[in-house]
Amino acid sequence: MRVVLTGGGTGGHIYPALAIGREVTERQPGSSLLYIGTSRGLESRIVPEQGIAFEDVTITGFRRSLSWENVKTVVRFVQGVRRSKQLLRKFKPDIVVGTGGYVCGPVVYAASKLGIPTLIHEQNVIPGLTNKFLSRYVDAVAVSFAESVKYFDRCSNVIHAGNPCASAVVHAERDRGFASLGLNPGTPFVLIVGGSRGAKALNDALTEMMPMVSNLPQVHFVFVTGDRFYEATSLQMKQLPSTIAKRVHVVPYINNMPEVLSAASLVVSRAGASSLAEITSLGIPSILIPSPNVTNNHQEPNARSLADAGAAEMILERDLTGGLLYSHINAIMGDSARRSLMAHASRELGMPGAASAIYDQITRVNRKR
Known part of the structure; x- marks a missing residue:
């Protein structure tokens, strides 16, 4: 399986993506991963240390008040979508998985417009702006908290899977x-x-x-x-x-x-x-x-x-x-x-099987396409 992972800015978005990537490579040895993030986020350092191929796009977040910066963000989003389409056409993923953060926006949106299967994961009870925006375009949403399901009514395929980081600690000694x-x-x-x-x-x-x-x-x-x-x-x-x-x-x-x-x-x-x-x-x-x-x-x-x-x-x-x-x-x-x-x-x-549940959802989405 060829999987693009995207999400960044903080470890709260990065580590779930990496946990999903680990589950994919363990369940399907020989799978290829590409992580798309920003050059300024923590992902630019953390991801290469894990031996995963990394590419970057430039994007910033919207401000919650009227600001000239929001106009610049729209321009960067359009440019980010264009750059993401180039990367996706080159890598040819079977699915794109987003875990939130501003960089997730142009990458997942670009994938949906190219007809590539998409899934996003929301870690928090209250979803971030990026994931709420993307929910109308993706094939599936996975959430960590049951209380989050109601926020994704624009997607018909929402599962309460838990946070994949939970799966990494269950065998700790x-x-x-x-x-x-x-x-x-x-x-x-x-x-x-x-x-x-x-x-x-x-x-x-x-x-x-x-x-x-x-x-x-x-x-x-x-x-x-x-x-x-x-x-x-x-x-x-x-x-x-x-x-x-x-x-x-x-x-x-x-x-x-x-x-x-x-x-x-x-x-x-x-x-x-x-x-x-x-x-x-x-x-x-x-x-x-x-x-x-x-x-x-x-x-x-x-x-x-x-x-x-x-x-x-x-x-x-x-x-x-x-x-x-x-x-x-x-x-x-x-x-x-x-x-x-x-x-x-x-x-x-606790949901120690979260990574496995998300992997199963990925394979279901991929089969449907």
Whole structure:
């Protein structure tokens, strides 16, 4: 099978596309992949590192207010469609799969106009502008959250498949996660992650909270700061009493996140769609602090979906303090029955077979054409 993947700007669009690509090559060895993104997005670095052929188009997003930039975006879109048609005619894909982000627009639209089968995947509860626009042209839509289906009424073929990133973590080895942190298997720990670059609000709350954790003497804390906050946070944690400091593990980044995640007793995290897919696939209880600095505030509906199901607690960033974060962590880690109920609810939401479901949809769409 020859598949074009497109989507970019953030890892939330890129990693689902790569997960779909992996599923295709595993199910059909010998398949060929081409990724079309922008030269300025993260995909221009991440995709070639995965050994996947990469081509770029130039496109920018629409602004939500009247702006001369929107006229320029229309011009770039037309040029992007023209460039995409050239790339598609050359590669001759069996299907084009888009996972959102502005670059997805001209590529998927061009494919539909060339009569090439198309599928888009939406990661968040509230769809992005690009995917809503494309839904009237594509052959199929796959969504991560059941609540998203209603937003794609212009497409007759919509499936609730889950997020393909969930499929990548199901075989993670817990013992290797403990070992990589220098912890004995079964040690209860709270994994605190502020995203790939870290989050100042979460960093400040954690620093404020740490002197309070003496009431949880058996619990360790693993804080992934991001590079920019690592040095300052490490210095602050070294000033804690030794009884607490020895239970605090500060790292800038975790390379084996699936293994560490599978070993965690509780996760404190932003509410990016890929992260939530991994958390629920493993059935981990969580405290979610959605970022307010994302398009359309899409992380808050993501977090609310888990909170409403009993799988997570949600704290809005404007309410976040060290004391409030501690009270939530203490309530969950101090009550094994509650933690077990949250884990069960999380697992009920998990869709570890998401990549396989999307692959099956791809093959169905391809056969119909």
